[in-house]
Amino acid sequence: AHLGDCLRAAQRFGRLDARASLLVNAPGGPTNVPVRHLGFVWRAEDFGRVVHPRDVPPNPSAHADHDLPGLGAALAVERANPKREPQDEFLPRVAVFNATAVLRPDLDAWLAVPPRPPADVLELYDPARTREVAFGTLGALPLRSDLGVANARAREIQEARGPYALAGFAMPGRMIAQSDIRMLEPYQPGKTPLLLIHGLLDDPFLFNDMIIGLQRSPGFLDRHQIWVFRYPTGITFIRSAAILRAQIEKIAPALDPDSADPALSDWTVLGYSMGGLLARLQVSSS
Numbered sequence: 001a002h003l004g005d006c007l008r009a010a011q012r013f014g015r016l017d018a019r020a021s022l023l024v025n026a027p028g029g030p031t032n033v034p035v036r037h038l039g040f041v042w043r044a045e046d047f048g049r050v051v052h053p054r055d056v057p058p059n060p061s062a063h064a065d066h067d068l069p070g071l072g073a074a075l076a077v078e079r080a081n082p083k084r085e086p087q088d089e090f091l092p093r094v095a096v097f098n099a100t101a102v103l104r105p106d107l108d109a110w111l112a113v114p115p116r117p118p119a120d121v122l123e124l125y126d127p128a129r130t131r132e133v134a135f136g137t138l139g140a141l142p143l144r145s146d147l148g149v150a151n152a153r154a155r156e157i158q159e160a161r162g163p164y165a166l167a168g169f170a171m172p173g174r175m176i177a178q179s180d181i182r183m184l185e186p187y188q189p190g191k192t193p194l195l196l197i198h199g200l201l202d203d204p205f206l207f208n209d210m211i212i213g214l215q216r217s218p219g220f221l222d223r224h225q226i227w228v229f230r231y232p233t234g235i236t237f238i239r240s241a242a243i244l245r246a247q248i249e250k251i252a253p254a255l256d257p258d259s260a261d262p263a264l265s266d267w268t269v270l271g272y273s274m275g276g277l278l279a280r281l282q283v284s285s286s
Contacts, residue, residue: 003103004073008052018047018077022122027115033103039126041185042079042097047124051076051096051153059152061208066148071135072100072125074146076153086254087187090180090227096154097185100127100144102135128215147212155205165203168232175232179240181247184211184226189261191225192268193251197244199273204228206272224268229278237274241281248282 010016015023021032037044053074067074079095081088102123109118125133127145135141158164168175181195182204194214198206207228214220229247231240252264271279 003101004052004075006103007050007073007075007101008055011050011052016050018050018124019044024120026118027110027112028117031117031120033120033122036121036123038123039129040097040099040124041126041188042077043186046079046095046186047077048080049078050099051078051149053146053149053152056149056152057156059148059155059205059208061155061205062148062152064209064212066209066212067146068142068144070100070142070144071133072102072144074127074144074149075099075101075124076149077124078153087183089254090183090251091186092154092182094154094157095184096150096157098127098145098147098150099124100130100146101125102133102143104135129221145216147215148208151205151208151211158203158205164230165201165233168203169201169234172232172234176235176243179229179231179243179247181227181229181244181251184228187255188225189256190263191223192263192266193227194224194268194270195227195229195248197229197269197271197275197278198233199271199275200233202233202272204230229275231278233274237277238281240274241278244278245282 007016010022018035021034023030023032037047056076076096077099079097081091081093081095102125104121104123106118106120109116125143127143128147130143132140133143164175196204196207198204211226214226229244231243252259256264269279269282271277
């Protein structure tokens, strides 16, 4: 809890650069604590603003407590889309992913007389891929894991622009341009896409609990990458299915122009309610 409060304050006052360092007042003066990134499919330069769980409103799509106790402070990290690479077309305008922070203090330096610069390290772990961490003489300890924080923050970002599900049903003409496939993480060659399609008057956050359950399933993230399709449900499902097919046909030329990744020909498509109709039409011939 204290580490989380520390990072929350550091973010607020410009002392935390999640890509590289945390500035602290050590006995010998201001000191930059280096940041290490462990287990992520995101790169160091993708780490932007850090969000504390207390600063995120409850997610109405979450129907279970996804916070598992353990070592470290649960956080969400934002990544503003730079639109530099082909995969950025399929990543959100602001992607949000989970992280757990663990501070390894150099206590000998903090207590030394005279004081000397400590060799502290701030470690950021991907809690979906790291279950335990070694910590001093305590051995391997469970890592704190709250996989609901990122989804809650992502939903907050979406809702700030207006309620997509309601607008997509009542004013589909205005929302149709926002129909798209979105990757929850960067493209990972060799991993089979699992595409989730929501139903009537809904959005991809419908799958919140399912996504977290899959992320926690042993071995799932080693073999699969989760993508979602968002569309306005006020248009006919035939049109939505045609938009989805066009989106699917854009994926391989953008991400795998040399056709070197067989996983992009081996999708799993799962739809709920009206989303099931869209999924069925992807494997049907006229």
